[in-house]
Structure formats: structure tokens, C-alpha cells
Amino acid sequence: MRIIDLSSPVDATAWEPDPVVHEVLSPAQGAVHMAEEMRKHLGVEFDPSVLPGGELLSLDTFTLTSHTGTHVDAPSHYGSVADYGRPRHIDEMPLDWFHRPGIRLDLRDQPVGAVGAEVLAKELTRLGRTPEPYDIVLLHTGASARVGTPAYFSDFTGLDGEAVDYLLDFGVKVIGTDAFSLDAPFADMIGRYRRTGDKGVLWPAHFAGRRREYCQIERLCLDDLPGPYGYTVSCFPVKLKGAGAGWTRATALLDD
Known part of the structure; x- marks a missing residue:
């Protein structure tokens, strides 16, 4: 078995919005x-x-915060209430969500901001494959090349709420990204809100977790994966009692 590290480091010498x-x-x-x-x-x-x-x-x-380095966001991170009941903390999530086949979507040609379901659908058509229930979907935006710099927190591609719902409709429970956030960068969201007055552009990917229970993996490194699928992603979160996130040493497991 070959093991590929998908995790970014926790590094006190690197630039972070919340310094380590x-x-x-x-x-x-x-x-x-x-x-x-x-x-x-x-x-x-x-x-x-x-x-x-x-x-x-x-x-x-x-x-450090529980969102430093590669980590898994729990439903309780998205808000204190949800349409489906009390949002669960990271220590309450089913472990079988975090050891599943992975499928990587290539979004490296997308601009800074939030992409919609049509972009994901086009990429899945190109791959000739759709996610099975509980598959872990990985978004390869190319952002990990900027880890440890201020640009990592300002220049990346995220998802809008409809794109998240599109993946959850397949039965997906965990969505991962190599970017700082599954949403668009803060400045991009705030700029669109100021221009339009539309509150729906503010953290729609995270707030989708108030309607439907799912987890995010943020701050992955996906460049070394050999292809879009054919491996198992293992990303068990650290058991932090009552926390909205937990660090993970995410890996891809391949049979030689």
C-alpha cells in the first residue's frame, strides 16, 4: 500500500491570520x-x-485554533441551530465518514471567488464519473502552492451554496478543499455583498451545513495525488470534546 500525505503543516514560522x-x-x-x-x-x-x-x-x-492546518469542520461550526436538529460537534461525528473512496475535481482554471454547480457538473462529465454515497469529494484549486503566505488566505476558489447542495445530493458527507476555506475569500464575499446587498453571497458553503449535515476538510494538499480517483481518503479528525473542528493528518491510500 502506498500512502500519500494530503496535509499542510502547522508551522509557527509561517504566516497565519491567527498566529501559531x-x-x-x-x-x-x-x-x-x-x-x-x-x-x-x-x-x-x-x-x-x-x-x-x-x-x-x-x-x-x-x-493555535482548531482551524489551523489541515482540519475537519463539524456541523456545529456552521451555526448553533440547524434544520435537521442540534448540530453535532467533531467528537460526535461517525468515523466511517472519514475513511472512504475519494474523487478529485480539478478547479485550477477557475477564478478567485465562488463557483456554482454547473462548474462541478462539467468537471464530473469530463471525468465520466459521479460520486457514490459517502465518497469524499476533493476540490483541487491549486491554492496549496501559496501555503504559509498571505495570498493563501486571499486568492482561492470556493463554492456557492448550490454547488454544495449539488454534491450532497449524491450522498456525499465530506467535501475537502486545498484552499483556506470552502467558501470564497472573505474580501470577495464582502465585496459582492456591498455591491449587491445580497446576504446569500456571505458564507453560503458553510451555511449550507445549517440545512443539511455534512463536514468540510479545509487546507489540504492535493498536488501529489496520481489521478482523480482510485484511492481511499483517510481523514479521521482529532477527538476534541465539544469542538467545531478537529485537526487531521489526511492521507490517500493506494493499493500497489
Whole structure:
């Protein structure tokens, strides 16, 4: 079996709208820290100098949002109420949604903004294939080439609400994108709203999840996939209790 990494990194040195903080205790600092914790919580005195080189274990502390790096959005991220009942958190989602055949749609020729169902239908016609129920649909916009730069958050292609409904009508439960968001960039949406006064252009892909239960994977890397289908996507989200999203190390699994 061949495993292809579909995930973008969590990198404190890269540009993020919500900066990542990465604090590191070295193995030597970790030894002192462990001695302090043992004294505080167990009443046990321990001299870390007896350890080889005075070192124990390193310890990393990250401060970041659940939407940093490649992550899965849960229905509760889209709003506090939904037409189908209480929106579920990421720890409540069925795991069998996240290990399914994948189908990649090529949207790299599309402009910045939101594309509609007709664009997806044209691409599926080109592929000669439509999604089966529970297939994971991946949108290849080319945005991952800009990961770690401000342009990653401003220049990409998203979906409108009708495009999301079009995919959900096939029985799809998980839609992934290599872009920052499944919706169009913020500036694009706000600009169209100011020009038209149409509230429907504001986050329609996310708000589709208030009508119909589904999950998004955002911030994937899809360039290394060998083709539009023929692999299983595995993207189990981290079990964050009561959270609207969870990080995932998304992969594609191919039989050699």
C-alpha cells in the first residue's frame, strides 16, 4: 500500500491570520519540569541530574485554533441551530465518514471567488464519473502552492451554496478543499455583498451545513495525488470534546 500525505503543516514560522505559538522545553528543561511536577503533585523529591546527561523528555506546547492546518469542520461550526436538529460537534461525528473512496475535481482554471454547480457538473462529465454515497469529494484549486503566505488566505476558489447542495445530493458527507476555506475569500464575499446587498453571497458553503449535515476538510494538499480517483481518503479528525473542528493528518491510500 502506498500512502500519500494530503496535509499542510502547522508551522509557527509561517504566516497565519491567527498566529501559531510554539514553545519548546528541551530535554534538559523537561527533566527539571518533571522534577517540579513530581514534587508539586506527588510530594516526591527527584534530582534530575541523575538522568543521562541530565535530560529527560522534550515538551512542545502549541497555541493555535482548531482551524489551523489541515482540519475537519463539524456541523456545529456552521451555526448553533440547524434544520435537521442540534448540530453535532467533531467528537460526535461517525468515523466511517472519514475513511472512504475519494474523487478529485480539478478547479485550477477557475477564478478567485465562488463557483456554482454547473462548474462541478462539467468537471464530473469530463471525468465520466459521479460520486457514490459517502465518497469524499476533493476540490483541487491549486491554492496549496501559496501555503504559509498571505495570498493563501486571499486568492482561492470556493463554492456557492448550490454547488454544495449539488454534491450532497449524491450522498456525499465530506467535501475537502486545498484552499483556506470552502467558501470564497472573505474580501470577495464582502465585496459582492456591498455591491449587491445580497446576504446569500456571505458564507453560503458553510451555511449550507445549517440545512443539511455534512463536514468540510479545509487546507489540504492535493498536488501529489496520481489521478482523480482510485484511492481511499483517510481523514479521521482529532477527538476534541465539544469542538467545531478537529485537526487531521489526511492521507490517500493506494493499493500497489
